[in-house]
Amino acid sequence: MEDPVSNIATWIRDELESLPVVSPLRCIYKVPQYVRKVKEESYQPWTVSIGPIYHQHPSLQAMEKQKLRHLERFLTQGNNAIGLESYIGLIKEWEQQVRSCYEMEVSLSSHDFIKMVLLDATFIIDLFMWSSFRFSLENHPIQGIVEVFSRVERDLFLEENQLPFFVLKGLYDIAFGMAYPHISFIDLTWSYMGCGFMPGKEPEVENTITSEKIRLKGPNIKHFVDFLRICCLPSKDRPNPNSIGNRYPLFPLSATQLSAVGVKFIASKSSSLLDIRFRRGVLEIPKFTIQDTTEAVYRNILIFEHCHYFLDSHFIDYIFFLDSLINTPQDVEVLVRKGIIENWIGSNEAVANLFNEISKHISLCSSNFYYYDVCRDLNAYANTSWHRWKAVLSKDYFNHPWAIMSVIYAIVLLVLTLLQTISGFTSK
Structure with missing residues (x-):
């Protein structure tokens, strides 16, 4: 006769072993349905898909050909010593790390995933470089279509529409780092954002140039949404609750x-x-x-x-x-x-x-x-009662020169009346 306790324990152990590992790199999340339903259009891209969540979405396919044009420009304008195969190999090395950044399991095959990351990343890098006006680039593939640019800008700052920042920075450093040692990818991102979305301060970084590569020291930026958050953080840290209590x-x-x-x-x-x-x-x-x-x-x-x-x-x-x-x-x-x-x-x-x-x-x-x-x-x-009374006086009595004169006159008259009354008492 089967032991029900043993069966349940076996089932639970099997379920525990099958649970997916929660990666410490996880930073790109699906918007919960209870939040999304409040205003769904605020979380969905209008023009371009970045990353796996909206990859191959039917309404976003028009930009896929444009991504190929950006890749072509990236390859021709980047480091001539590095070919397409090298970039593909680099993304292949990063593949598991990139996949780990997404909250959900990405079902794309390795072939499709690497291709998607390469096209999306080079699209963004080329777009940012052209928009900064600090590079001598040819006409942009979608130059002149202002409404497309504005929609793309919005789409790049949606939580579900992200690539990890290290991918973009890594590809940019290899392709353009030695040619433009004083323009980091953080500089480029800040230039593209241009405080158009919100006021903020550029994350502080330090470039260290070696004979082999550029090392970028700075905050651990997860992706563009995190970049915006970092830029607008207050100048003072949050107090430690251990020292001040709740x-x-x-x-x-x-x-x-x-x-x-x-x-x-x-x-x-x-x-x-x-x-x-x-x-x-x-x-x-x-x-x-x-x-x-x-x-x-x-x-x-x-x-x-x-x-x-x-x-x-x-x-x-x-x-x-x-x-x-x-x-x-x-x-x-x-x-x-x-x-x-x-x-x-x-x-x-x-x-x-x-x-x-x-x-x-x-x-x-x-x-x-x-x-x-x-x-x-x-x-x-x-x-505070005094502040309330002061506000009432300021609003009702001190908001016009004639009103001020009337109040002064009333005060003077009151003082004179009091003095006269006191004088009358003392003379008796």
Whole structure:
């Protein structure tokens, strides 16, 4: 008679042994369905597929011929000592490492996978080089088709549409590193991004040139979405929770409410998008632009951070802070008027809706909120009676020269009346 306990134990052991290994290199994720359904078009490429997730997607096949043209330019303009076979061999060496960067198992054969990586990587490198205007290149294969360029830009910063950064950097270094030793692939990526998606600072790198190759020292960039995140990280690190304890999320009042209690808003000159400060009644927020690509870019940074940096989620914290600050079109108007938001999408209502919906189904790490101190100080300021009264006086009585004169006159009259009353008592 079979032992049910032994059978169950055997089944569980077999299942455990068949579990796929979770690679420490994993950094490119499929967007969870519960997040995707909120706004699916923000996560899907419109024009070009990069990597295996949308490879051979029927709506993206028009760009495949263009990728071959880019490969041709890459081969003719790169290091003449390296041929096509050498690049293919290099990607073959990297194949397992590249596959390990994807959350899902990639079902493409080795032949198809290597071909895809080569075409996608050389397409991006050639596009970036042409766009930088720092290279003497011939006309671009899709030059003059402005709307295609804008759609491609958007597609390159989607989480599901990525190649690992080390592949792009490696191919660029071998093909162009010795010819352009002062232009790293990070320089090239920064130049292509051109702060068009969000303000930020270029990751700091150091080039070391040897007789054999260029070594690039710098942050461990996973891919382009990670690049954007790194560029906008705040200048100060998150406090260590072991030394300060839990910092559960506090959120600010809305922009109109804060303005009503006397908080002044100014556009910060910080090069880091996430550098928000509150000092002496002044809330400093770095200027940012809302344009057609903003929502897709923000959503993809959010989901990458949600999946990969949940315990160090600077960008998620930033979006939750702005979501609390912006509830209505009137809140947007306050920030537009102060030069913090540059609105390129039309109505203030559209901007308010963007921030009210963008964090839906995105979780916030509750134990170490980055803007805890800012929100604590803002709320304390707003709850101080003197600041509320000062704001009322400023709004109702000190917003016009004649109103100021009237208040001064009333105060002088009150003082004279008091003096006369006191004089009358003392003379009796």
